[in-house]
Amino acid sequence: MIYKEDQASLQGFLEDTSNLKTGHTPGVFFPETIEELSNLLKGAVAKRHRFTISGNGTGTTGGRIPMGDYVISMQKLDHISELVQIADDRAYITVQAGALLDNVQKKAEQSGWFYPPDPTEKLCFIGSTIANNSSGARTFKYGPTRKHISRILVILPQGELLNLSRGLCMADDNGIFKFTLPIAGDILLQRPQYSMPDTSKHNAGYFSAEKMDLIDLFIGSEGTLGVIAEADLMLIPLPTRIISCLVYFRNIEDLFSFTQKLKDPENRVSPRAIEFFDKNALGFLSTKYPEIPPQSDGAIFMEQETTPESEEADLETLFAMMEFCNAMVDESWMALDRDEQIQMREFRHALPLLVSEWLSKQHESKISTDMAVPEGKIRELFDFYRSSCEQQGFIYIIFGHIGNEHLHLNILPRNHEEFLRGKSLYRTFVSKALALGGTLSAEHGVGKLKAEYLVEMYHQHGIEEMARIKKSLDPFLVLNIGNLVPVEYLENKNH
Numbered sequence: 001m002i003y004k005e006d007q008a009s010l011q012g013f014l015e016d017t018s019n020l021k022t023g024h025t026p027g028v029f030f031p032e033t034i035e036e037l038s039n040l041l042k043g044a045v046a047k048r049h050r051f052t053i054s055g056n057g058t059g060t061t062g063g064r065i066p067m068g069d070y071v072i073s074m075q076k077l078d079h080i081s082e083l084v085q086i087a088d089d090r091a092y093i094t095v096q097a098g099a100l101l102d103n104v105q106k107k108a109e110q111s112g113w114f115y116p117p118d119p120t121e122k123l124c125f126i127g128s129t130i131a132n133n134s135s136g137a138r139t140f141k142y143g144p145t146r147k148h149i150s151r152i153l154v155i156l157p158q159g160e161l162l163n164l165s166r167g168l169c170m171a172d173d174n175g176i177f178k179f180t181l182p183i184a185g186d187i188l189l190q191r192p193q194y195s196m197p198d199t200s201k202h203n204a205g206y207f208s209a210e211k212m213d214l215i216d217l218f219i220g221s222e223g224t225l226g227v228i229a230e231a232d233l234m235l236i237p238l239p240t241r242i243i244s245c246l247v248y249f250r251n252i253e254d255l256f257s258f259t260q261k262l263k264d265p266e267n268r269v270s271p272r273a274i275e276f277f278d279k280n281a282l283g284f285l286s287t288k289y290p291e292i293p294p295q296s297d298g299a300i301f302m303e304q305e306t307t308p309e310s311e312e313a314d315l316e317t318l319f320a321m322m323e324f325c326n327a328m329v330d331e332s333w334m335a336l337d338r339d340e341q342i343q344m345r346e347f348r349h350a351l352p353l354l355v356s357e358w359l360s361k362q363h364e365s366k367i368s369t370d371m372a373v374p375e376g377k378i379r380e381l382f383d384f385y386r387s388s389c390e391q392q393g394f395i396y397i398i399f400g401h402i403g404n405e406h407l408h409l410n411i412l413p414r415n416h417e418e419f420l421r422g423k424s425l426y427r428t429f430v431s432k433a434l435a436l437g438g439t440l441s442a443e444h445g446v447g448k449l450k451a452e453y454l455v456e457m458y459h460q461h462g463i464e465e466m467a468r469i470k471k472s473l474d475p476f477l478v479l480n481i482g483n484l485v486p487v488e489y490l491e492n493k494n495h
């Protein structure tokens with residue numbers, strides 16, 4: 001197995017997109033087979049090694065950054081098998097964890113199939129997207145990554161292999177999973193005894209639901225319960241036609257009523273994505289796209305699957321809704337062919353790049369929220385974000401997954417004093433989202449940066465539940481320590 005310990009090789013593993021700068025490690029292992037990966041973990045306790053798992057470093061919460069532990073890079077485990085069709089409308093593809101999401105999606109599309117999960121950043125590894133239950137714009141229609149995974153091969157912290165197909169191991173009426181491992185033998189594990197928020201997206205803490213599937217405990221566990229080594233991803237037929245549009249509004253009230261109409265099942269439209277840009281986000285984008293109407297107070301990006309037969313009728317309905325909601329119809333952008341849709345995708349992706357460029361000149365980190373709230377509550381959170389930032393005189397943008405009641409707020413500090421004020425405001429945003437019945441993280445996860453806020457969400461008892469699960473599967477605390485479950489709950493005997 002390749003092992004590197006020279007500073008130049010290690011440096012890249014000490015960062016992700018979180019700006020956490022305190023990472024350090026004695027060395028990085030690059031397993032090339034599942035057996036090597038398993039043996040590495042089997043030897044961990046005897047050698048007193050702890051490991052942090054590394055994907056491709058696009059995470060936003062410091063999850064892959066080691067704090068003195070060895071790193072396991074998933075880079076070399078990147079095989080993508082041929083896809084297997086199992087019905088007219090269903091296929092699957094087996095991939096190793098280090099395969100790039102972009103490569104998997106392209107391979108599926110070349111054969112006329114579609115893998116729906118679409119975190120905006122495509123240069124992430126498939127294994128990480130499963131470990132983080134990643135989601136994106138299309139989650140509005142298709143749900144998060146967990147909905148599209150039919151099997152995972154997990155290497156448990158002591159090196160044992162657990163091959164979990166969906167439906168193979170379900171919690172019984174008392175919430176107990178029973179399964180057998182080759183070395184450890186029979187295992188009884190109780191699912192977490194807490195309920196999750198009533199949001200359409202949620203990615204903070206271990207999954208828990210009545211009669212849940214064991215596979216769902218591992219999906220979204222941020223590498224704390226095992227290394228995802230391989231998975232079967234479910235595919236559906238590639239949609240034949242897509243309508244994409246970017247609709248501008250002069251008035252934010254009209255924008256919110258348009259969003260409600262798009263979500264109303266009574267209407268003929270059935271979007272797969274409904275995304276939002278506030279006027280400040282449009283301001284950033286207008287440096288690259290001067291055609292953005294300056295009088296616009298916000299915009300909705302919407303995407304809908306259609307067919308050649310129904311495209312015209314779908315467009316008519318859409319235009320009627322735009323007129324009804326006083327959209328700036330003439331200035332709005334409709335993209336019906338693939339090339340223009342790629343341009344529209346580039347438009348959306350330009351925002352984080354423009355913001356990063358701006359921030360790099362200020363030498364400060366942004367403060368970004370990832371909270372989602374239950375259906376019907378996003379307007380209150382949006383107003384709270386906006387009025388709080390205006391009162392404090394911050395530069396900020398609000399954008400993201402309005403269809404899922406999930407908007408990102410980025411505060412962009414101009415100096416360190418603003419950064420500190422923004423950090424303390426972040427705490428009030430967490431409290432507000434939780435008071436609305438929401439979640440601390442809808443998609444980015446908890447990692448190392450948000451563990452303290454997780455306590456506010458689940459309280460001591462809930463965190464103790466997570467620590468109990470973690471210690472049942474990782475009794476010697478070998479894997480991804482410091483991620484998700486606050487360390488004091490793992491090491492302190494009072495918890």
Ligand SMILES: Cc1cc2nc3c(=O)[nH]c(=O)nc-3n(C[C@H](O)[C@H](O)[C@H](O)COP(=O)(O)OP(=O)(O)OC[C@H]3O[C@@H](n4cnc5c(N)ncnc54)[C@H](O)[C@@H]3O)c2cc1C
Pocket residue numbers: 016017052053054055056057058059060062063064074097118119120121123124125126127128129130131132133134135136137222223224226227228229352443444447480483
């Ligand atoms: C511009 C931008 C936009 C983004 N948009 C979205 C979005 O829309 N939706 C979204 O959900 N996320 C988004 N993200 C976050 C990020 O892309 C995802 O969290 C992604 O899953 C991280 O993949 P990675 O390979 O880079 O993982 P890394 O950052 O390397 O690791 C992330 C975490 O996963 C763990 N991990 C990695 N591989 C494994 C494995 N095989 N088994 C177990 N644990 C593992 C790591 O230990 C770490 O805790 C965005 C990021 C950026 C920079």
